[in-house]
Amino acid sequence: MDDVTFSVDGHVATITLNRPAKLNAVTPEMADAIVAHVGTCNDSDTIRCVIVTGAGERSFCAGSDIGELDRYDTPWAFRNRPDYCDAIRSLLKPTIAAVNGYAFGGGLETAMSCDIRIASDNAQFAAPEIKLGWIGGGGMATFLTHSIGPSNAAMMIMTGDPVAAEQALAWGLVSAVTTQAELLPRASEIASTIATRAPIAAETAKLNLKAAFAMPQEKAIEYERDLQTICFATEDAAEGRAAFAEKRAPLFRRR
Known part of the structure; x- marks a missing residue:
């Protein structure tokens, strides 16, 4: 065993x-x-x-x-x-x-x-x-x-x-x-x-929470904004916006 x-x-x-x-x-x-x-x-x-x-x-x-x-x-x-x-x-x-x-x-x-x-x-x-x-x-x-x-x-x-x-x-x-x-x-x-949430967003949220512990506040906010921008550029974010507009559940692919 x-x-x-x-x-x-x-x-x-x-x-x-x-x-x-x-x-x-x-x-x-x-x-x-x-x-x-x-x-x-x-x-x-x-x-x-x-x-x-x-x-x-x-x-x-x-x-x-x-x-x-x-x-x-x-x-x-x-x-x-x-x-x-x-x-x-x-x-x-x-x-x-x-x-x-x-x-x-x-x-x-x-x-x-x-x-x-x-x-x-x-x-x-x-x-x-x-x-x-x-x-x-x-x-x-x-x-x-x-x-x-x-x-x-x-x-x-x-x-x-x-x-x-x-x-x-x-x-x-x-x-x-x-x-x-x-x-x-x-x-x-x-x-x-x-x-069920967007996988890349979940993973970057984890990075963001770690940064909140380790960085000064202003730097942590800058880093958060960078992570947000990375997420916003993903296919999953586009799918999320499309699903919201079409009133359906999103299908996230970690892309």
Whole structure:
């Protein structure tokens, strides 16, 4: 059985961490598999949205498998390992994290590397690395600070204690909380909606949101206008205008 599974339903791909007996903790081999599946998604003209989730009800992802960390011969080898969070962030397509159970350490960073996060009511979020003698290295501080504010981020990173789903919702770490049974259907519903939108516009919207974090405001607005111009010049934009005029649903082709 593959420890990372990949499926496509229409325009929506799903990457599932499939090691529930180990709380979906990620091994180096799983990281390699995630990198490969991300490449498949990025190369596809038909995949328009990607769901990332974990198998079973107990855990989305408990982070890197700590028992595997001693496989790295030197700190430099550890520093330069293939990183699954980097891979998720490199997805060109919009991404949804469907968080069931534990999202700890690298699992929390994986969820925060997705564009949209929804959680089941049993979800818990934590940055527990400090309890083991280190800190997160997959974007923990920057993502938490932007998502929930500096004080709440400091609380999570400096204590390592978990935060329940409803608190995560109140802080803005997730967009919605569902029952466990409703989690994947809700994620699929959101993904299907995104998949009906113009694909190039969705991908440039993702770039635009990243720029809003990284750039000064005036530069971000300039960049947004450039992205808008690129979208406006596509065949899909012409189709959107034609469909609006003809009062019909548009047929977007990622062109």
